[in-house]
Amino acid sequence: MMGAMQSLTLVRAAALALVALVPLAARAADSAPADARAAGAHQDRAYTWAVGLAASNGPDYAGSDQRGNSLRPVLGLDIGRYTLSSGGGGSLLDFDLEPRYTGVSARVFDAERLHLSVGLRIGGGRTHDADSPLHGLPDVRRTLRARLSASYSLTPDLSLRSSLNQDLLGRKGGTTLQTTLQYEWQVTPSTEIGLAAGFTVANATHMRSFFGVPQDVARVRTPFPAYSPGGGVMSTDLGVEIKSAITDRWVLLGGVRLSQLRGDARASPIVVKPNNYGVTVGLAYRCCR
Numbered sequence: 001m002m003g004a005m006q007s008l009t010l011v012r013a014a015a016l017a018l019v020a021l022v023p024l025a026a027r028a029a030d031s032a033p034a035d036a037r038a039a040g041a042h043q044d045r046a047y048t049w050a051v052g053l054a055a056s057n058g059p060d061y062a063g064s065d066q067r068g069n070s071l072r073p074v075l076g077l078d079i080g081r082y083t084l085s086s087g088g089g090g091s092l093l094d095f096d097l098e099p100r101y102t103g104v105s106a107r108v109f110d111a112e113r114l115h116l117s118v119g120l121r122i123g124g125g126r127t128h129d130a131d132s133p134l135h136g137l138p139d140v141r142r143t144l145r146a147r148l149s150a151s152y153s154l155t156p157d158l159s160l161r162s163s164l165n166q167d168l169l170g171r172k173g174g175t176t177l178q179t180t181l182q183y184e185w186q187v188t189p190s191t192e193i194g195l196a197a198g199f200t201v202a203n204a205t206h207m208r209s210f211f212g213v214p215q216d217v218a219r220v221r222t223p224f225p226a227y228s229p230g231g232g233v234m235s236t237d238l239g240v241e242i243k244s245a246i247t248d249r250w251v252l253l254g255g256v257r258l259s260q261l262r263g264d265a266r267a268s269p270i271v272v273k274p275n276n277y278g279v280t281v282g283l284a285y286r287c288c289r
Contacts, residue, residue: 048094054253054281055070055281056069057278059276063261064276066133075087081108082104083106085101086102087282088253101119105118105149116151119147121147122143123142123143126140137213140171140172150162157184163177173205174202174209175205177202178201182195193240194239196240197236200233201234204231206231207230211265213268213270227267234263235260237258239258251283253282254280
């Protein structure tokens, strides 16, 4: 109980801190020089899009010892301060440190070092077919999630990013807070390597949906014993990504991500392999600014 309360306090504090930055950013934007605002208006009229395919291999669910392959579309559209991204397509829209998240995003403030954005995305679901080790557990319904994100550039190549996500439809998706330290190395004018290290904090609602075993199905519909995790640090992650423009329009992308479940998530009876990895490779066509 104390762990859940501490986690909830941490998530709320982070949310308040991110929210507090928004009005400050708005006032700073209003006081920006006229020529800077004019440059921003010109940028708002520019656009870039990317479309492609990516193949991935990873665990069937967080903590699974079974793996699967998937092929997904890579889509990205950037119009000024607004971005639409799916399958990592947003990261292909430019070679820079600015984060572009899955779903629809709007950048509400851009300064030399600080960037703030808000967004919406659909996700967070999990279903279990008859062959799944999780068969008998309640499905987790996909939901609409709101996102408030901040990025601060420590150096031209190093940034600290934090993203608060909240289930808006009450489908037990809960709240998560992801924080990442990202370093990007411009190997050549057309090739960039990104290194990332971070952690994810989740509240009890999210943890129970994805790592819990309800009392009414434990040992009845599923072989797992009842388990009710609290909130706290859910995982730590390390990742490396590469994107390379092999021609003026075609971009090759790839990445490897290592993940370790932590705390109550790691202790869940559904977790067989708490340390895992995922691999992605893809190709996309990018145009036109």
